[in-house]
Amino acid sequence: MNAFFKIAFFALFIGSYLPGYSQEFETAIKERPVLKDARRNQKETRGRTVLSLPFFEDFTNTDYYPSADQWQDSMVYINNVLGRRIQSRGIATFDALNAKGLPYSPNSAFASVYADSLTSQLIDLSAHSPGDSVYLSFLFEGKGNGFAPQAADSLMLFFQRSNGSWAKVWEQKGAAMESFATALIPLTDTTLFHSDFRFRFVNKATFNVGNAHWHIDYLKMDTGRHYQDSINNDLAFSYWGNDDYNRSLLNEYMAMPYNHFDANRTVHYSGLLGMTLRNTWLTTQQANIVLQLNNSQTGANLITSPQQTFVPFNDRQGLDIAVPGTASVLTANGNEPFTIDAKAYWTQPVTGDYSAANDTITYRQTFSNYFAYDDGSAESAYYMSSYQGVPSFVAQEYALSVRDTLRGVQIYFPRQVPDAANKMFYLQIYRKIDVVDGQNEMVYEQTDLYPDYESRVNGFVTYRFDNPPVLDAGAFYVALMFPAGGFSDSLYIGLDKNKRGANFRYYKVATQWEPSLIDGALMIRPLVGKAIPVSVAAVGSSAMTIEVFPNPAGQYIKVKTGAEITGLKYTILDILGKELKAGTVHGAKIDLGTLAAGIYLINFRDAKGRLSQKKIIKH
Structure with missing residues (x-):
């Protein structure tokens, strides 16, 4: 069988086999x-x-x-x-x-x-x-x-x-x-x-x-x-949202840039803020509820008229309060980040109520330089497991209301046991994917990235784009690609399980994107607008240009680097991620003599902390 037909046969085999093998999974979070x-x-x-x-x-x-x-x-x-x-x-x-x-x-x-x-x-x-x-x-x-x-x-x-x-x-x-x-x-x-x-x-x-x-x-x-x-005889606020919906002043996002909101309010503004109450009395209780909103930038505020609601005995009741889209509290000067602080309360306490502390509930609506479906809290983690030798992808969809520059992406990678710091991924930006648009159109890619557990702010790490793409208004997709080889799959991404409804997420192994079947929002936040300030801890393209040869190798492999790379250290892992050997590169070569024949991963790190990863075969 010639080489072409071997490759074609292998691709056909993988394409038919993977749908039953490659899957998306949800697992418990292992940090807070x-x-x-x-x-x-x-x-x-x-x-x-x-x-x-x-x-x-x-x-x-x-x-x-x-x-x-x-x-x-x-x-x-x-x-x-x-x-x-x-x-x-x-x-x-x-x-x-x-x-x-x-x-x-x-x-x-x-x-x-x-x-x-x-x-x-x-x-x-x-x-x-x-x-x-x-x-x-x-x-x-x-x-x-x-x-x-x-x-x-x-x-x-x-x-x-x-x-x-x-x-x-x-x-x-x-x-x-x-x-x-x-x-x-x-x-x-x-x-x-x-x-x-x-x-x-x-x-x-x-x-x-x-x-x-x-x-x-x-x-x-x-x-x-x-x-x-x-029975505690208590009427209390339980949480924001009416039956898990209307948790935000926005329809789908929990946070977004103000200029994108303002350019398309009819799509993004919900007009309602929901809340859920619980009554543990044995009789129906009445409450007159007021919603108060305050704009942190302009100082504008809004206090709604009391809205009467009846909560059945030993039951819960959802309530939506309307906020006019033309209210001054929803208007900002420019596009600098600001918040709208919301507070709901009843106008007078229920006579004989056991606890007064839960008669008030607060919420903060954020307008900033990022899009987020998540509320900042991960209840679990999402990961993919793919067939060895085939890359896997996961993408989340967003939409621009106006032309803008995509500056980078914030991602929450929960810690894993064993440690996942050596799992490589690529960041990709698509304007179209086949399952939605009938074709794939990738407009940007940043390669050789790694999860960073030390530079996180509130759990998120910022990945700054080297050459930020300018995108016209419309849908785009932020994708993570996990390279083939079995080393980089099973990388955990934070998953907000409180996000209900559509998850705007797709995954792919082999040939075609498919809608995700796991509820919740991936904690991936695209950054737009002005350049990311230098003061913000961010990871750019952390890869180095390194070549290793011959590959397949015998007793030694040679390492070729640029002149700017100094203090180069290496770690050799087996296919299961177990560390077998580590050291410093001397004389531009690494001794593989003690390793058995097989497939290995070599992680490189230089004196500046930059990373690179190579797969080799030893015969």
Whole structure:
């Protein structure tokens, strides 16, 4: 068989085989970058804090970490994005990540660990007894918008006795749950009624399998309760969005440049801002809700007329409030970044309502130099797995309202175990792709790029284009291409699972693009407009011009570089990514004598930190 027919046969084989092999996947996130520089107020607690009954916590007035007024530790993550069907805004999430958002077991792919804990401040129960009918109740959920705890995972509750020992009083084994459930635990042991009582939640997690996401909310401990006393009599804001839609003043984007918004308001402006309320009373509750908007650039503001809504008992209710598209609060001077800060609240509290803190909810609408479908928080990670020897692609669609310059792209690459810093990718810009437009038209490509985990800002790293393309108004696609060879697939990209509806994402292996079947928005943000300031930490084309030969090689390969490259170091990996050999290039050659015949990847790094990657065959 001659060479041409061998190649043709191989291409035909790959094209017919890959659709069943190459797939897109979703996996658990293995870091929480917003916690990297967050401030833990527990460190500021001084002296002895002793609480008394009643104890109540719905995690409303905290940012990222639990309040030091109520809690002694800071291992859980306070958020409003990882739970599903949240009752009151703010939940505490347990996972396999520590207080700084990093894995408890970073070097072991499937370690089972006792992970997060949440310990109350001291509670003086010395004046009480079992006859006072003291109960602790709380809501809990496994999975939510995260990943389901595995069968070996669990969430546990402990009470501290007067002798200092801890008694396990409740446990929930790993399972996926469609909504929050209620637990109600009585205090019947006389040894629990002392001045230094505490309770503690602990989760057991299997890292790299599901990360064991558990969420708790609405903790209440008080006297005079009974086994059916799970009602809190509370009307609360749960989250922005009406049934997961109208979460933004924009129709599809969560953020975009103002000049593109203003040039096509009829397409981009939703005209509505949605919110969801939850009523835990046994009677229908009425609220008169006001929406207040403030423009950070012009100072303009808007306060809507009170809108009456009725929330059925023990149910949730969505509400949309209209904002006129001509309102001055939506107008800006020029195209400098600005925000519109939104606050919704009811005009007067509900009589007898248990918590007033959740009667207000806030939101920030951003207009800046980027397009974003995501809200800045990743609930999971997206990756592709492709057939060895065939590149794979993923693209996300955007649209320009006016002619503009594409300056670069921001991407959130979550950390992986093992480390993925050596996984190469290309950035490509398309005006057309075949599944949408009937043909492919690539207008820009930047090659030999790598995920950067050290220069990130709020999780994102900026990739600056060397020769920024100027694009006319219309659709364009930001694509990541993972080169053939099996070394660069399975590179994680942040995925915002709170994005509902169309995902504007496509993927390709071999011949044709296909619509993505995984919900959510990839955390990829194209940058437009003015040149990216030098002060912004950004990655340009970090590749070096390096040649290696002969290839296939015998005992040695020769390395040819430009004169500007100095201090060149190398790392040789096998096809599974295992490091086999490392060193510094001397005499423009590398000794391969100890390696068996096979395919290898060589990563090069020079004194300036620039990277290059080559695949070789040793015979």
